Amino acid sequence: MGLVKRWCSCLWSALRFAVVEQARNRLALLIVLLFVPLWTTLAFEVVARTPLRFHVRAVDRRLVMDANVLTQITGALQALTLVIAFMMFIATARSTLFDRRLVQAGYPRSCLAAAKCATLVLVAAVVAVYATAWTHVLWHPAQPMVFAAGMFTGALVYGAFGIVLAAVLRSELAGMFLAIMTSSIDLLLQNPMINPDADSPVVRYLPAHGAVQASVAAGGLHTVPWSSLLLGAGWAVGMAALGMAAFAVRTRTQRPPAPQPAERRAGAAATSTVGTP
Secondary structure, X not given: OHHHHHXXXXXXXHHHHHHHHHXXXXXXXXXXXXXXXXXXXXXXXXXXXXXXXXXXXXXXXXXXXXXXXXXXXXXXXXXXXXXXXXXXXXXXXXXXXXXXXXXXXXXXXXXHHHHHHHHHHHHHHHHHHHHHHHHHHHXXXXXXXXXXXXXXXXXXXXXXXXXXXXXXXXXXHHHHHXXXXXXXXXXXXXXXXXXOXXXXXXXXXOXXXXXXXXXXXXXXXXXXXXXXXXXXXXXXXXXXXXXXXXXXXXXXXXXXXXXOHHHHHHHHHHHHHHHOO
16 A cells, blocks of 8 residues: 555646646647647638548548548648647656666656556646537537547547657657658648548558547547547557657666676675785
8 A cells, every 4th residue: 555655646746747747848838839820820821722532531521521621630630740849858858867767766667667658648628628629610510529529539649659759769850850851741642632542541651640530520520539549549659669668778777797707706806805904
């Protein structure tokens, strides 16, 4: 019982550290407040309202939707993935030294990992609700809650990807470049306005495929795309597990090698010599 209480106390402290670290990232907060509504509004207002067909695999239906709405959905997801990946990457990269010192001092590594996952869920949920609310100002999705869930799963996948990049890369510039390029390729290939072959079987293996499918289905259908939501959740869990494994390797403590027998005898002789008057 005492160990559980101590672990919960450590988890609460680690969670407070993680939330404070996110709150101190003013650039990321500014990007959330300005970039998400700017990008979604421009996509909705500037792109032509040409009808496009989108294949919703979860229910095996062809949904006809305006090009500006489809671009707005993929644009909102791209904004979320970039912002959350940036926030988690910066927070994890800058706290690595602090986390390693905590582990060396005996702080449970599992508490630090759980705190990062909890912070990711919290940040992704807040930003997904914010993006959904702003989308609702421009047009009304058929299922707002499912739409928010799709945004949430996409943010989770790339937030966990940001943790992975921070754990394996030393350069912040390289990490952000990979996050931007990966999310751009992922989401642009799924927009039928940009890629006429967006229904290609290869697209199903992209990380944000479940999030895009769920968000588009929620925008124009009244059927819950459970398989798409589960696919997005699976990607998020897998990416988070990979991130936590990389985090554990990055924060591992290196113990000095055990002394050899000859070294032990030399040390004992030196100790006896020093103690002799």
